[in-house]
Amino acid sequence: MTIKLSNVGKRFNRDWIFRNTSYTFLAGHHYAITGSNGSGKSTLLQALAGSLGISEGKIEWELNDRAITPDSIYNQLAIAAPYVEVIEEMTAVEFLLFHQQFKPLLKGISLDEILFIIGLDKAAHKQIRYYSSGMKQRIKLAQAIFSNVPLLLLDEPCTNLDLAGFDLYNKLIRDYANYKTIIVSSNDINEYSFCENVISIMDYK
Numbered sequence: 001m002t003i004k005l006s007n008v009g010k011r012f013n014r015d016w017i018f019r020n021t022s023y024t025f026l027a028g029h030h031y032a033i034t035g036s037n038g039s040g041k042s043t044l045l046q047a048l049a050g051s052l053g054i055s056e057g058k059i060e061w062e063l064n065d066r067a068i069t070p071d072s073i074y075n076q077l078a079i080a081a082p083y084v085e086v087i088e089e090m091t092a093v094e095f096l097l098f099h100q101q102f103k104p105l106l107k108g109i110s111l112d113e114i115l116f117i118i119g120l121d122k123a124a125h126k127q128i129r130y131y132s133s134g135m136k137q138r139i140k141l142a143q144a145i146f147s148n149v150p151l152l153l154l155d156e157p158c159t160n161l162d163l164a165g166f167d168l169y170n171k172l173i174r175d176y177a178n179y180k181t182i183i184v185s186s187n188d189i190n191e192y193s194f195c196e197n198v199i200s201i202m203d204y205k
């Protein structure tokens with residue numbers, strides 16, 4: 001998935017969050033968006049997901065030389081972010097099965113295998129509401145990383161994870177998502193050390 005931004009700007013009321021942003025995210029490459037709290041990283045990520053309208057400029061998505069319209073981009077991406085909720089009434093198995101109806105999981109890996117890999121096999125049939133915050137983050141990450149889509153958007157992906165969780169996250173990216181276009185919004189190098197490109201949003205103010 002290639003994403004081309006041409007003179008993109010976003011403002012909330014009178015405040016421009018970023019402006020005159022022209023940038024091309026290339027297919028299969030990995031990008032980090034960095035910047036201080038409140039600088040606009042999440043806002044930019046949501047604009048890249050097509051879930052937040054921009055105030056000026058143009059965003060174009062392209063997959064294998066074919067333009068993807070803004071209303072269908074959602075089918076081509078997976079996102080893990082603090083503002084994307086899990087369904088607490090479901091168990092982990094139900095949650096992944098539910099998502100699978102809209103976005104298939106990667107081929108060649110079963111639900112049981114996924115739950116084992118992320119260390120939730122023993123909690124697979126427990127309602128997510130009884131999960132710890134780190135367990136919830138693991139299921140969110142699994143849902144995004146194991147979705148069979150070409151674009152992966154991650155906002156503060158290791159929130160609530162312990163050291164083993166950071167290692168797991170990096171292994172999941174390496175083993176299951178390396179070929180995708182990945183854009184990570186973060187200020188923690190441990191969340192984006194695999195990104196060849198680091199963008200400071202402060203350069204687009």
Ligand SMILES: Nc1ncnc2c1ncn2[C@@H]1O[C@H](COP(=O)(O)OP(=O)(O)OP(=O)(O)O)[C@@H](O)[C@H]1O
Nearest residue numbers: 012013017035036037038039040041042043044185
């Ligand atoms: N819906 C909204 N309406 C008005 N202002 C908003 C809205 N969403 C975000 N903002 C403002 O836009 C700015 C950028 O917020 P954003 O969440 O994108 O920052 P961030 O860089 O991701 O921050 P953090 O590192 O704290 O997560 C902030 O000043 C925020 O208050």
